[in-house]
Amino acid sequence: VQRILLFSGGLDSLALAFGMRPELTLTIDYGQTSFEGEVRAARAAAGALGLRHDVLRADCGSVGLGTLRGEAPLAGAPAAEWWPFRNQLLVTLAAAYAIPRGPTELLIGCVVTDAFHADGRPGFVSALNNLLNLQEGEIQVRAPGIDMTTAELLREHRVPVDVATMAFSCHVGKDVCGECGGCEKFQYAMTEAFPGRM
Ligand SMILES: [Zn+2]
Secondary structure (H helix, E strand, O other), X not given: OOEEEEOOOOHHHHHHHHHHOOOEEEEEEOOOOOHHHHHHHHHHHHHHHOOOEEEXXXXXXXXXXXXXXXXXXXXXXXXXOOOOOHHHHHHHHHHHHXXXXXXXXXXXXXXXXXXXXXXXXXXXXHHHHHHHHOOOOOOEEEOOOOOOOHHHHHHHOOOOHXXXXXXOOOOOOOOOOOOOHHHHHHHHHHHHHOOOOO
């Protein structure tokens, strides 16, 4: 089975890149403010791991919301970075990208703590998989880390600290801000995964 990994350059997808060595890694520029930082990290990490890395540009910024668009979150948003249907959108784009290129398994880096978004829950990933399977192309969607925290996923794949530090998790800009939800999550996971090293 050939695999394609949706690679944001964050810790979760980096752990999957390191541990599962997919044939293709893909970073999507969907109009997020953090794209430059994400693609820089993803390209460097894929290069260091000897993995093929592609970039797909599909500007969906006109339907984006929240910190990933450099805006205040909508009232009632489940998180500051909430972007409606984002995972659905990215899985659809990555699956469509995969079809003429060979991979039949799409890996996504959801972890257990993503469950505060409805689109980060196991039932949602399985529904997405069913939805793709109702269509031509025979693409399977898998989220191997969905029952783990980021730190557990890093340990599961024995990701060394010098690889993990290549990740980029900031939601708000091209450089690490140190303050947003993504940066907080990064710090927390690194401290948990590498006690005494961070
Ligand atoms: Zn940040």
